[in-house]
Amino acid sequence: MSFTKTTEQASHYQALEEMSVHDLLCNINREDQTVPLAVERALPQIEKLVSRVVEQLKKGGRLFYIGAGTSGRLGIVDASECPPTYGVPHDLVNGIIAGGDQAIRRAVENAEDHTTQAWLDLEAHHIGPNDFVIGIAASGTTPYVLGGLEACNQKGIATGGITCNAGSPLALTAQYPIEVVVGPEFVTGSSRMKAGTAQKLVLNMISTTAMIQLGRVKGNKMVDMQLSNNKLVDRGVRMIMGEIPVSYEVAAELLEKHGSVRQAVAFYQSQS
Numbered sequence: 341m342s343f344t345k346t347t348e349q350a351s352h353y354q355a356l357e358e359m360s361v362h363d364l365l366c367n368i369n370r371e372d373q374t375v376p377l378a379v380e381r382a383l384p385q386i387e388k389l390v391s392r393v394v395e396q397l398k399k400g401g402r403l404f405y406i407g408a409g410t411s412g413r414l415g416i417v418d419a420s421e422c423p424p425t426y427g428v429p430h431d432l433v434n435g436i437i438a439g440g441d442q443a444i445r446r447a448v449e450n451a452e453d454h455t456t457q458a459w460l461d462l463e464a465h466h467i468g469p470n471d472f473v474i475g476i477a478a479s480g481t482t483p484y485v486l487g488g489l490e491a492c493n494q495k496g497i498a499t500g501g502i503t504c505n506a507g508s509p510l511a512l513t514a515q516y517p518i519e520v521v522v523g524p525e526f527v528t529g530s531s532r533m534k535a536g537t538a539q540k541l542v543l544n545m546i547s548t549t550a551m552i553q554l555g556r557v558k559g560n561k562m563v564d565m566q567l568s569n570n571k572l573v574d575r576g577v578r579m580i581m582g583e584i585p586v587s588y589e590v591a592a593e594l595l596e597k598h599g600s601v602r603q604a605v606a607f608y609q610s611q612s
Contacts, residue, residue, distance in 0.1 A: 407476035415436070
């Protein structure tokens with residue numbers, strides 16, 4: 341199958357090394373401004389995928405991201421931020437990168453070319469029919485990701501994909517594909533730029549919407565966030581004060597005793 345890899349097409353800009361710092365920054369910024377519009381065009385696809393993700397999570401399933409290189413790292417970032425932000429178990433949203441955890445910091449040679457390794461990595465998490473697996477690949481051709489999705493499809497596990505090329509093998513393999521076509525990169529082929537930004541925006545939308553649908557946000561507040569530093573404790577105290585008529589000191593005592601904004605407010609209201 342042949343298709344056009346717009347992520348690999350030549351940059352619209354020439355002689356980058358001759359540009360001033362000002363011109364480089366302005367031109368990169370100009371290209372970056374096109375990314376949210378590309379995401380907007382993919383909203384119908386994103387909605388279908390997120391609706392299915394929520395359905396699977398409500399069944400007791402988990403969400404998995406698989407990817408290589410920048411795509412894999414973005415999945416890990418999104419997954420790792422869900423427990424502290426929303427107070428969910430660490431294994432509810434999982435990021436898996438080709439080459440294992442060592443590839444988070446340093447590229448692992450040829451890791452993305454293994455077609456069977458993603459399934460082995462998923463099996464290590466005891467993947468099951470209630471789970472949902474999203475393959476992330478800007479090119480839409482990464483063998484590691486494609487092999488993982490194909491294995492999931494064969495075993496009745498729902499699959500999605502995020503790619504930045506239209507009509508790619510990834511989009512044809514995933515049951516719920518998302519195609520955010522951002523066009524050529526400022527530096528030809530450097531898909532960590534616009535493509536990476538697009539993937540990050542989509543991942544934000546997926547996990548945030550899913551967590552809200554699961555009841556992990558009240559109003560617009562992260563009432564289940566983990567209180568892992570002084571800044572977050574202070575935020576939690578002020579959130580409590582916004583919900584119930586108590587002083588800072590009383591709110592702090594409630595938070596320390598009950599461990600979360602939700603539980604602190606619920607206890608106070610039950611006593612009123």
